[in-house]
Amino acid sequence: MPASLATYVADNQNRFLAELEEFLRIPSISTSPDHVADVRRAAEFVAAQLTAAGLENVEIIETERHPLVYADWLHAPGKPTVLCYGHYDVQPPDPLELWHTAPFEPTIRDGNLYARGSADDKGQMYMHIKAIEALHALHDGKLPLNVKFLIEGEEEVGGASISKYVPANQEKLKADVALVSDTALYAEGIPTLCIGLRGLIYMEVECTGPARDLHSGLYGGAAPNAVFGLVEMLSRAKTPDGVIQVPGIYDDVANPDPAELESWKGLPFSEADFLAKEVGSTQLTGEAAYSVLERTWSRPTMEVHGIAGGFTGAGAKTVIPAKATAKVSFRLVPNQNPEKVIEGFREFLKANTPAGCTVSLKVLSGGPAIVVNPQHPAIACAAEVFGEELGRPTVFTRSGGSIPIVGEFATYLGIPTVLMGFGLPDDGLHSPNEKYCLANYYTGIRTIARFFERYGA
Amino acid sequence: MPASLATYVADNQNRFLAELEEFLRIPSISTSPDHVADVRRAAEFVAAQLTAAGLENVEIIETERHPLVYADWLHAPGKPTVLCYGHYDVQPPDPLELWHTAPFEPTIRDGNLYARGSADDKGQMYMHIKAIEALHALHDGKLPLNVKFLIEGEEEVGGASISKYVPANQEKLKADVALVSDTALYAEGIPTLCIGLRGLIYMEVECTGPARDLHSGLYGGAAPNAVFGLVEMLSRAKTPDGVIQVPGIYDDVANPDPAELESWKGLPFSEADFLAKEVGSTQLTGEAAYSVLERTWSRPTMEVHGIAGGFTGAGAKTVIPAKATAKVSFRLVPNQNPEKVIEGFREFLKANTPAGCTVSLKVLSGGPAIVVNPQHPAIACAAEVFGEELGRPTVFTRSGGSIPIVGEFATYLGIPTVLMGFGLPDDGLHSPNEKYCLANYYTGIRTIARFFERYGA
Numbered sequence: 063m064p065a066s067l068a069t070y071v072a073d074n075q076n077r078f079l080a081e082l083e084e085f086l087r088i089p090s091i092s093t094s095p096d097h098v099a100d101v102r103r104a105a106e107f108v109a110a111q112l113t114a115a116g117l118e119n120v121e122i123i124e125t126e127r128h129p130l131v132y133a134d135w136l137h138a139p140g141k142p143t144v145l146c147y148g149h150y151d152v153q154p155p156d157p158l159e160l161w162h163t164a165p166f167e168p169t170i171r172d173g174n175l176y177a178r179g180s181a182d183d184k185g186q187m188y189m190h191i192k193a194i195e196a197l198h199a200l201h202d203g204k205l206p207l208n209v210k211f212l213i214e215g216e217e218e219v220g221g222a223s224i225s226k227y228v229p230a231n232q233e234k235l236k237a238d239v240a241l242v243s244d245t246a247l248y249a250e251g252i253p254t255l256c257i258g259l260r261g262l263i264y265m266e267v268e269c270t271g272p273a274r275d276l277h278s279g280l281y282g283g284a285a286p287n288a289v290f291g292l293v294e295m296l297s298r299a300k301t302p303d304g305v306i307q308v309p310g311i312y313d314d315v316a317n318p319d320p321a322e323l324e325s326w327k328g329l330p331f332s333e334a335d336f337l338a339k340e341v342g343s344t345q346l347t348g349e350a351a352y353s354v355l356e357r358t359w360s361r362p363t364m365e366v367h368g369i370a371g372g373f374t375g376a377g378a379k380t381v382i383p384a385k386a387t388a389k390v391s392f393r394l395v396p397n398q399n400p401e402k403v404i405e406g407f408r409e410f411l412k413a414n415t416p417a418g419c420t421v422s423l424k425v426l427s428g429g430p431a432i433v434v435n436p437q438h439p440a441i442a443c444a445a446e447v448f449g450e451e452l453g454r455p456t457v458f459t460r461s462g463g464s465i466p467i468v469g470e471f472a473t474y475l476g477i478p479t480v481l482m483g484f485g486l487p488d489d490g491l492h493s494p495n496e497k498y499c500l501a502n503y504y505t506g507i508r509t510i511a512r513f514f515e516r517y518g519a
Numbered sequence: 520m521p522a523s524l525a526t527y528v529a530d531n532q533n534r535f536l537a538e539l540e541e542f543l544r545i546p547s548i549s550t551s552p553d554h555v556a557d558v559r560r561a562a563e564f565v566a567a568q569l570t571a572a573g574l575e576n577v578e579i580i581e582t583e584r585h586p587l588v589y590a591d592w593l594h595a596p597g598k599p600t601v602l603c604y605g606h607y608d609v610q611p612p613d614p615l616e617l618w619h620t621a622p623f624e625p626t627i628r629d630g631n632l633y634a635r636g637s638a639d640d641k642g643q644m645y646m647h648i649k650a651i652e653a654l655h656a657l658h659d660g661k662l663p664l665n666v667k668f669l670i671e672g673e674e675e676v677g678g679a680s681i682s683k684y685v686p687a688n689q690e691k692l693k694a695d696v697a698l699v700s701d702t703a704l705y706a707e708g709i710p711t712l713c714i715g716l717r718g719l720i721y722m723e724v725e726c727t728g729p730a731r732d733l734h735s736g737l738y739g740g741a742a743p744n745a746v747f748g749l750v751e752m753l754s755r756a757k758t759p760d761g762v763i764q765v766p767g768i769y770d771d772v773a774n775p776d777p778a779e780l781e782s783w784k785g786l787p788f789s790e791a792d793f794l795a796k797e798v799g800s801t802q803l804t805g806e807a808a809y810s811v812l813e814r815t816w817s818r819p820t821m822e823v824h825g826i827a828g829g830f831t832g833a834g835a836k837t838v839i840p841a842k843a844t845a846k847v848s849f850r851l852v853p854n855q856n857p858e859k860v861i862e863g864f865r866e867f868l869k870a871n872t873p874a875g876c877t878v879s880l881k882v883l884s885g886g887p888a889i890v891v892n893p894q895h896p897a898i899a900c901a902a903e904v905f906g907e908e909l910g911r912p913t914v915f916t917r918s919g920g921s922i923p924i925v926g927e928f929a930t931y932l933g934i935p936t937v938l939m940g941f942g943l944p945d946d947g948l949h950s951p952n953e954k955y956c957l958a959n960y961y962t963g964i965r966t967i968a969r970f971f972e973r974y975g976a
Contacts, residue, residue, distance in 0.1 A: 272800045276797075281815060282822050283820040297751050341733065343728050346742065363735075365735045365837075369746050416759060417802055
């Protein structure tokens with residue numbers, strides 16, 4: 063069967079490419095009011111392709127914003143059910159002038175397909191549909207297991223609709239495992255399964271000093287300054303070495319087990335390249351007792367994403383600002399409870415509010431870290447076929463980022479997620495000249511189809 | 520002579536009011552490109568009134584922006600020369616909707632004249648002209664001393680033209696003392712001479728971390744954050760009690776002498792009112808060992824006027840910002856050298872640059888503090904007549920603010936300035952419903968004329 067799967071993909075790869083190009087030509091920019099119709103057109107394209115691949119109960123689900131697309135095939139009794147997730151919306155292409163070719167006119171150069179959404183996530187999501195098509199064709203209209211598809215059009219704008227839909231449709235979405243391909247290989251040629259994601263709490267801190275902006279000549283020395291008050295508070299939340307000072311924040315941190323830490327040491331990683339090619343600062347920072355991979359994958363962090371207050375125009379204005387705000391987040395690692403961390407941060411702010419100031423905290427979102435057991439049968443199957451396809455053992459990594467839908471599948475459906483993506487670290491997601499490696503597109507279709515076969519065997 | 524001076528002012532006060540109203544109807548908003556012609560019209564009004572008052576050599580001096588107006592009367596050999604300074608430009612009236620009556624339609628309510636510029640500075644500057652008119656009329660076309668007038672139209676936009684004109688025209692502007700009325704009584708009915716102004720150094724601090732904004736999930740824990748770096752640095756520049764940590768900053772501070780400090784204790788001042796009615800915060804701040812007047816008048820201070828960096832829009836964006844900037848100033852007190860303080864701050868930034876960050880400092884302006892000896896004959900005369908007119912002894916105060924022209928007169932002309940203004944603390948300079956107390960307008964004209972007489976006697 064692998065042989066004929068490979069043959070099927072090889073025989074049809076020109077059509078697979080042409081279809082993906084058609085998909086990429088739709089500028090389904092979910093954040094733009096000018097592209098609402100394009101976003102819907104992309105949803106309709108997905109629905110039509112799901113039908114063509116042999117899926118059933120294909121449905122365009124209306125939401126308050128952009129539609130969800132659902133489909134299933136449930137005729138393999140006794141076999142596991144996989145819930146395939148992806149998104150058909152894309153980021154805006156700005157800044158347009160930095161693209162070498164038009165963002166919505168897919169172009170092939172050096173084996174890569176350049177277009178907005180090629181990797182994130184149209185190209186990766188479309189592999190799932192083509193894997194089903196291949197299996198459907200090769201197995202006379204049957205699939206080796208049960209599948210459900212849930213594809214959203216708001217991933218780039220916060221995913222509000224799917225976040226409402228999942229908890230409200232737990233029975234309909236019931237599955238044994240979810241499959242998400244919106245991730246990347248650790249490096250070219252290395253089969254990679256991501257088994258851990260950090261959680262995220264995102265907040266706004268507002269500091270108020272005087273009732274209105276005051277003249278710094280007349281009041282400087284006696285009136286509190288909201289910007290300086292915010293600066294004082296934030297500076298105390300983390301040491302220069304990156305150790306967070308929020309009470310209790312490290313109490314529940316679950317460290318990776320020694321075997322996982324050991325495996326990370328085997329991953330190709332150059333701190334010098336990371337500094338020079340990716341970060342571009344004078345040196346790296348953070349907790350000295352931990353490696354860079356540990357600091358970014360398995361340690362909680364605190365960041366200030368933005369700060370604003372007072373006069374920031376050209377020239378000079380001598381005000382003592384009345385208000386200042388900052389966007390602050392914590393990345394969480396397994397076993398940390400977001401509510402408890404938020405509570406700790408509230409305590410911290412209360413204990414550190416500067417004299418004369420008042421502080422308020424607004425929590426925009428909060429989700430825990432995710433960690434998946436690599437012994438889970440679906441993960442184990444995925445690791446096997448991935449390693450076989452790429453000819454070397456699969457590595458298990460984590461990501462310092464957060465994929466909220468994975469947390470929602472865990473919370474509301476009680477299922478783990480196989481994070482098996484075929485992107486590359488330099489694909490330029492959200493950037494000009496986003497690309498997807500065509501070889502990985504075809505490899506991905508084969509690997510995903512083989513995963514369905516192996517997991518359904 | 521005082522009797523007939525009082526009579527002259529009383530007899531002419533309706534005309535004095537009508538002329539000021541005409542002046543106030545000209546919307547001479549110096550910052551607005553739409554009002555360039557109005558600003559010139561105000562300059563021409565001033566020139567015409569100087570001529571009408573009996574002054575000579577009246578000149579509208581072209582500059583790169585708005586004209587200066589010069590005039591003099593120099594026929595009192597052996598008598599001192601007073602250089603009268605004021606400005607005919609005004610702040611924009613925004614926000615317009617908060618004005619109870621139109622800002623450029625002067626309106627009298629409860630003995631106050633409401634209009635933009637009524638106190639700052641048209642009403643106060645016009646008193647000088649009317650005082651000259653009165654003396655000219657009462658002394659048969661002669662004045663008791665020599666006077667020069669230099670009136671600018673850029674005070675509200677930084678005063679660049681006068682700052683060039685003064686050093687280039689030292690001989691022409693030569694005088695024994697300058698007279699500036701762009702100040703206020705300490706409180707209603709209290710004759711007040713301001714004999715000290717703090718200096719000001721205004722700077723921009725920029726902190727750079729990574730080469731571009733980074734994803735906080737993927738890099739958080741290992742990459743420097745420019746906003747947090749700036750926050751760390753600024754927080755170390757001042758203790759929570761307001762003690763500045765810049766090396767050497769207190770070395771040269773000259774404290775007020777015990778008699779001056781003692782006199783401040785006699786000024787009516789309610790810390791509770793200052794907190795509740797002016798500052799509006801939960802408590803006052805600053806160096807605990809000093810009174811509020813000392814903290815705002817005779818102690819150096821550091822303020823952050825504004826801060827900006829990273830993502831500050833609505834919602835959440837998880838960036839590690841590449842750049843952040845802050846506007847920072849120091850207020851200086853007598854004997855502090857601005858260059859030395861800037862050098863100390865450079866050292867401080869160098870010593871406190873966070874790991875992975877780079878910092879740059881841009882100095883926008885720097886001027887020293889000013890202090891005037893109350894024993895100076897002009898100040899002593901002014902104090903006498905001011906006290907006689909208001910029926911109680913003149914108090915000597917300082918201001919925590921800065922008036923750059925006073926520093927320029929000291930530096931380039933080598934003369935002290937009599938800061939004798941008739942505004943009130945609640946006149947609302949730069950705010951909606953700016954007002955000037957009409958009784959103070961007439962008192963001011965009398966007091967200034969009597970000051971000229973006494974100083975020329």
